Structures are given as C-alpha cells and as structure tokens.
Amino acid sequence: MLLRQLEYLVALARARHFAKAARACYVSQPTLSEGIRKLEDELGIPLVQRGRRFDGLTPEGERVVLWAQRILADRDAMQSEIQALRAGLTGRLRIGTVPTASTAVALLTQPFCAANPLTTVQVFADLQAVDIVNRLRTYELDAAVTYHSSVAADDFTFLPLYQERYVLLTRRPAPGSGPAEISWEEAAQYPLCLLHPMMQGRQVLDAVFETAGVTVTPRVETDSIASLFAQVRAGHWASVVPHAWLHVFGVPPGMRAVPLVRPVRTERIGLVLPAREPRSMLAQALIDVADRAGISATLERLPD
Template sequence: MLFRQLEYLVALSRERHFARAAQACYVSQPALSEAIRKLEEELDVPLVRRGRKFEGLTPEGERIVVWAQRVLADRDALKDEAGALRSGLSGRMRIGSVPTASGAASLLTDPFCAAHPLTTVEVIADLQHEDILRQLQNFEIDAGLTYVRDELPEHLQSVPLYEERYVLLLPAADALAARATVTWEEASRLPLCLLTTSMQGRRVLDEVFGEVGTRPSPRVETDSVAALFAHVRTGRWASIVAHAWLHVFGVPHGMRAVPLVEPARTVPVGLVVMAREPGSVMARALTDIARRTDVSAALERLPGGPGLS
C-alpha cells in the first residue's frame, strides 16, 4: 500500500492536478485523494495544500516527494536487478537527449539491445540540458545524452562520448559550397535557419558568433534538427548543424556540409547517469556499453562533401 501511496503523490506532484494524476495512475480521483490523505495520517505531516482545487504541495510535501521518487526508483532497480540475476536484463530503458545529440543515440542503443535482447528502449529526443538533469534527479529517465562542458552536480556522473563540432549546411549551388572551410563570420551573413534560442545547442552557436564579434539574424527558427535540413533543401536557407546529424541524414542530394572554422569550436557530449550505488541496473548496463563503444570514431566516418570526405 505504501508504494501505491507514494506513486500517487509523485503523480500529483508531476501533474499538479488531482484528476490528471488519477488518470495517469489509472484510478479514480476519490481513490487517489483518499490514499494521499492516509499517507498524510501515517507520516503525520500535511503534504497537499487543498482548496477548491489543487493549490500545490506543502513544504513538507515537496521534501517527501523527493524521498518518494528515490524509494520508487530503488524498488524498480531492485526488481530489475532480481530479474537480471534470474533471466538476464529485461525491462524498459529510458534515455533523454538534447536534440543535437539524439542522432548519435543509436550508436549506444544498438549494441545495448544486442547485448540485452529482452530489453526495450525509449529515446526522448527533444529535451533541453536542464530538463535532462531534472528528470535524472527525479528518476524519470535512466540516462541522458547531453553537453558535459560544465561541472555536473555531485549526484550525477558522466561518460565522455565525443566532441560535438559544427558544419555549415547549405545548397550545393551556393558559392561557399565549393570551399573546404567557411568562417563563422561568413556564415553569419547568410540567410540562416537555426535552432531556437531556448535550446542549449543554439546558445553554443550564439557564444561562438559573439566571440567573432557578430550576431546572426535567422529568418527561421525551430526546435527540430530535421526541420533545419528540410529548410536547406528548399535552396533558400543555410543552417549550422552538429556533425553528428550527418550520421543520420548524410549530406542530402543538392546540399553540401562545410566545416566551420575561426574558431574550430567543439563541445563535449557525454552519457550522464545518477551517481548512486548500486543504482539502476539499466543505467549501469548502458554505462558499460558507453565505455566500450568508440562513439567518436564512428562519427568521424561520415558521408562526404567538401571537407567531409
């Protein structure tokens, strides 16, 4: 009963609404409310601020939710561990990724699934860096693919995967397409389609543009890397993409991918997991795969184009 009560409290914290939390837990709203009320009685602290509608958790409730997430994660990890000891690793691996790194996810999920045929994998590919750290802390995902250029909180650890570098994606008919390299300053003068400013990948680009004393004025912004390729295909736009996406799309017909220089900027990308022992058996298995897989070498073998043969 305690696990069920904790699940209801975590769902209410996530959904911020009694009816939606009940729906997420496949129970009626009265049943969810009663279970949380009984949990308050057992713990002898108020957990929910109640009015005519949900008004939020109490300070005590916010603290208890953190414990509830940890207890439920440990329960699931215990079940996964027991299952792995009995018949091999099984269950669902949840990976969150920043958009620019999601193209490299298959370089880990492929050997992971081959090594653990009873598992399934869910890749959430449109998260921001801050979302990944938060969802790891809340045990909503098992691992994250994200930037590791800044020091991580002490409860997280990372495995380096590769250095993200950047290419100018442009129509083959453009005069710059025949060049071996293009400078960031030259790229800033093109009609650009870029990621939105809310995304970490775009903020990296803006930092580099700032270093060379320029500021791009993109006519089109999107949160989708695929949309960047689609806009360049029209022949009207150019874009700047992480080279890892050439592993997915190659260099489409009618386009060229030219390395950007002055500066030749790179940003480290890694696999991030919770630093807990014994922790999630899924995260531990994926970490082992990451340490044995040379992702960087795989991304260097990319389809050609001037400067990217």
C-alpha cells in the same frame, strides 16, 4: 501500503490534479485522496494544500516527493536486478537527448537491445537541456545524452561519448568555386536558418558567433535538425549543423558541408546518469554498451 501511498503522492505531484493522478494509478479519486491522507497521518505533517481543487504541495510535501521518487526508483531497480538474476535483464530503458545529440543515441540503442534481448527502449529525442536535468532528478529518465556544460554543476555521472563540432550546410556551388573551410564571421553573412534560441544547441552557436565578434539574426528558426536540412534543401538558406548529423543524412545531393574555423569550436557530449549507488542494472548495461560502442571514432570518420 507505504509504497502505494508514495506512488499516489508522486502521481499527484506530476499531474497537479487529483482525478488525473487517480487515473494514472488506476484507482478512484477517493482511494487516492485517502491514501495521501493516511501518509500525512503517518508522517505527522501536511503534504497537500487543499481547497476546492489541488492547490499545490506544502513545503514539506515537496521534500517528501523527492524522497518518494528516489524510494520508488530504488524499488524498481531492485526488482529489475532480482528479475535479471532469475531470467536475464528485462525492463524498459528510458533515455532522453537534446535534438543535436540524438544521432549518438541511435548508436547506443541497437547494441543495447542486441546485448539485452528482453529489454525495450523508450527514447525522448526532443528535450531541452533543462528538461533532461529535471527528469533525471525525478527519475523519469534512466539516462540521457546531452552537453557536459548543462550538467557540470549537478550531481550526475558524466561519461564522454564524443566532441561535437560544426559545419556550415549550404547549397553546392559550381564545381571548384566553394571554400574548403569558412570562418564563423563569414558564416554570419549567409541567410541563415538556425535552431530556436531557447535550445542549448543554438545557445552554443550564439556564444561562438559572439566570440567571433558578430551577431546573427536568422530569418528562419526551428526546433528540429531534420528541418534545418530540409530548409537548406529548399535552396535559399544555409545553416550551422552538428557534424555528427552527417551520420544520419550524409551530405545530401546538391548540398555541401563546410567545416567552420576561426575559431574551431567543439562541445563535449556524453552519457549522463543520476549519481546513485547501487546503479540500476539497466543503467549499468547501457554504460557497458557505451564503453564498447566507439561512438567518437565512428563520428570522427565522417567526411565533411
């Protein structure tokens, strides 16, 4: 009964609405409300600020939700491990990624599914770094692929996968007329299409341009790496893209990927998991795959 009451509270914290939380738990609204009231009675503290509608959680309720999320995640992990001991690893692996690193996730999912044929994978491919941190903390994600800098100050396990480096993607010039490499200062003079400034991938680029002593004002901004390639394909724009994305698109016909230098900038990209013991079997299986995948070597072999 206690676990069910904790499920009601977590659902309410996510939905911020009694009726929506009840639907998520497949119960009636009175059943959900009564379950949360019983939990309040058992703990001896108010958890929900009640008015004519949901007005939020009390400070005590916010703390209890954190414990509830962990307790429910540990229950799910225990059930998965027992099932794995009986019949092999099952369940759904939920993995998030910032857009710039989604190519690395694609290099993990295939070997993971091959090694664990009874599992499924759900990929959230367009998350901002702050969303990844929040979802890992609330156990809405089992793992993520993101920048080391976004989780360095938090209590997570970080397993390096590769070093992200950058190229200037442009339309191909006449044969023999294009530079073999280009500085960030020179790249700033191109008509640029870049990621949206709220995205960490863009913030990394802005910091490098600032280091080079220039400020960029792109004419077009987007939240999609694929859109950057499409914009360059249209003929007028250039863009700065992660070298790893050449694994997905190659260098499309009519385009050229020129290494960016002065400075040469790289960012550590890795697999991030909540630092908890015992680790869930799904998470451990993903770590085992990442150790064998050789992502860094695969991406380093890509031509510019």
